[in-house]
Amino acid sequence: MGMSRCYSLMKCLLIMFNVIFLCVGAGVCAFVSWALWDGRGAEGGAGRAGLCALGLWAVVLTLGAIAALAGAIRGSASLLAAAFALLALSAVAEAAAAWWGAAHQPQLQQALRERLRHSLLHEYGALPARTQALDAIQRGLQCCGVESARDWQQAAWARSAGELDLSVQAPAAYYWVPASCCTSTEEVECAVARRVPAASGGGAGLHAAPCAPRVLGALRGAARAPLAAGAVLLAMHGAALLLALALCLRAHPDTRYKA
Structure with missing residues (x-):
């Protein structure tokens, strides 16, 4: 039994x-x-x-x-x-x-950093899925760029985001970052903060933290x-x-x- x-x-x-x-x-x-x-x-x-x-x-x-x-x-x-x-x-x-x-x-973490950087440089603004994903990452994790906001200076999207100003009072060279980098939801404040001087890696009104460490931590x-x-x-x-x-x-x- x-x-x-x-x-x-x-x-x-x-x-x-x-x-x-x-x-x-x-x-x-x-x-x-x-x-x-x-x-x-x-x-x-x-x-x-x-x-x-x-x-x-x-x-x-x-x-x-x-x-x-x-x-x-x-x-x-x-x-x-x-x-x-x-x-x-x-x-x-x-x-x-x-x-x-x-x-x-370590190799997987580096591959993720490279994938994020490639999407930022070449796919943001061109592929809707990548654009939405990067915006969600930057808003949700309160970060900007892969290693810093300066990453956007080399992005294909940033070179076509602003209009070229050739007037005498033209500001110094600058680059644009997406609205998802802004700390404020106010359109006027965000529009001012999004225009970053070329020599700067960020500024007031923008998330200061890089996204790569925060994405790795979240994962x-x-x-x-x-x-x-x-x-x-x-x-x-x-x-x-x-x-x-x-x-x-x-x-x-x-x-x-x-x-």
């Missing part, structure tokens, strides 16, 4: 874990499909490659969950063995991704919950693998197709 109850408990735990895996895998597959179809999250070869790798992991996880559920319900040793292999493969991929991210954290804060969820998912993987192996060893081998 005790062994039967233990077997039933292991089966229930395996089913519960794999229902969660199935939901996660199917959800990630749907997200990857949408992102590849939408195109905005897959700009460039690196973006598409990352999404495809994420989608492949989700497919393996989904197939492993389906095999584990079917194997647990039917008591099939072959299905449980297939589930063990697929879940082990997805767990190894998760662990490898976590190790790679931790080992390349570190936002990443805590996903990282904790990833750690829980990896721990569940380990438990599911042990349960699948135990049930596989107890299950009767499939002999229906033997002559």
Whole structure:
């Protein structure tokens, strides 16, 4: 009686874990499909490659969950063995991704800084999605420029933002920053603050903080919950693998197709 109850408990735990895996895998597959179809999250070869790798992991996880559920319900040793292999493969991929991210954290941070700077210099004002994203970052995080407001001096948008004044009383050379850099919502005050002398890296009425450190800080804060969820998912993987192996060893081998 005790062994039967233990077997039933292991089966229930395996089913519960794999229902969660199935939901996660199917959800990630749907997200990857949408992102590849939408195109905005897959700009460039690196973006598409990352999404495809994420989608492949989700497919393996989904197939492993389906095999584990079917194997647990039917008591099939072959299905449980297939589930063990697929879940082990997805767990190894998760662990490898976590190790790679931790080992390349400085490179990832530098890549983010370069991506922000490229968007500021070449895409702001030309691509609506990038323009809205940078404005949201500068307003929400109360910052201006990637490293300082002076970054806008080299931006393609800033060179076409103002009108050239050739009068005798023309002011000294200046550059423009977006309204999202302003600390005030008053249009008149913001219009005055947005015109920055060429030798200055900012001024009164503008956010003084650079955006890159604040974006990195915000991402570190936002990443805590996903990282904790990833750690829980990896721990569940380990438990599911042990349960699948135990049930596989107890299950009767499939002999229906033997002559």
